[in-house]
Amino acid sequence: xxxxxxxxxxxxxxxxxxxxxxxxxxxxxxxxxxxxxxxxxxxxxxxxxxxxxxxxxxxxxxxxxxxxxxxxxxxxxxxxxxxxxxxxxxxxxxxxxxxxxxxxxxxxxxxxxxxxxxxxxxxxxxxxxxxxxxxxxxxxxxxxxxxxxxxxxxxxxxxxxxxxxx
Numbered sequence: 001x002x003x004x005x006x007x008x009x010x011x012x013x014x015x016x017x018x019x020x021x022x023x024x025x026x027x028x029x030x031x032x033x034x035x036x037x038x039x040x041x042x043x044x045x046x047x048x049x050x051x052x053x054x055x056x057x058x059x060x061x062x063x064x065x066x067x068x069x070x071x072x073x074x075x076x077x078x079x080x081x082x083x084x085x086x087x088x089x090x091x092x093x094x095x096x097x098x099x100x101x102x103x104x105x106x107x108x109x110x111x112x113x114x115x116x117x118x119x120x121x122x123x124x125x126x127x128x129x130x131x132x133x134x135x136x137x138x139x140x141x142x143x144x145x146x147x148x149x150x151x152x153x154x155x156x157x158x159x160x161x162x163x164x165x166x
């Protein structure tokens with residue numbers, strides 16, 4: 001058996017295994033995507049049909065085998081693999097950004113409802129988001145403070161969301 005020098009261009013066995021596991025993970029993520037995101041992926045028709053079959057399967061050993069098979073199919077086409085990595089990575093980034101905006105709106109709502117600093121937060125919001133319906137927001141804040149009803153609490157969040165507040 002002939003050994004290659006350590007600085008060889010050939011990837012090690014561990015590197016090949018890690019790359020294969022990454023493709024299996026990508027195939028699992030593709031199978032778990034919501035329908036709208038899945039439809040936007042650049043998949044060839046035959047792979048799309050196979051992924052649709054996997055998406056219908058319940059989590060079991062057969063599904064895991066099929067996902068590994070699809071990962072092997074993906075490894076055969078480097079261009080497709082790169083395009084799918086980019087598309088799925090963009091989906092995850094969008095989800096993280098949406099979650100971040102959601103939490104920022106929640107924190108803003110809490111600061112608006114704070115009895116000690118709510119007026120300051122409302123004034124700062126008026127300056128930073130002039131497109132927001134401030135009269136309706138003020139009305140919902142006052143209703144929530146008077147009644148404590150959660151529907152006003154949710155209405156404040158919806159107003160912030162509709163007003164494009166991050």
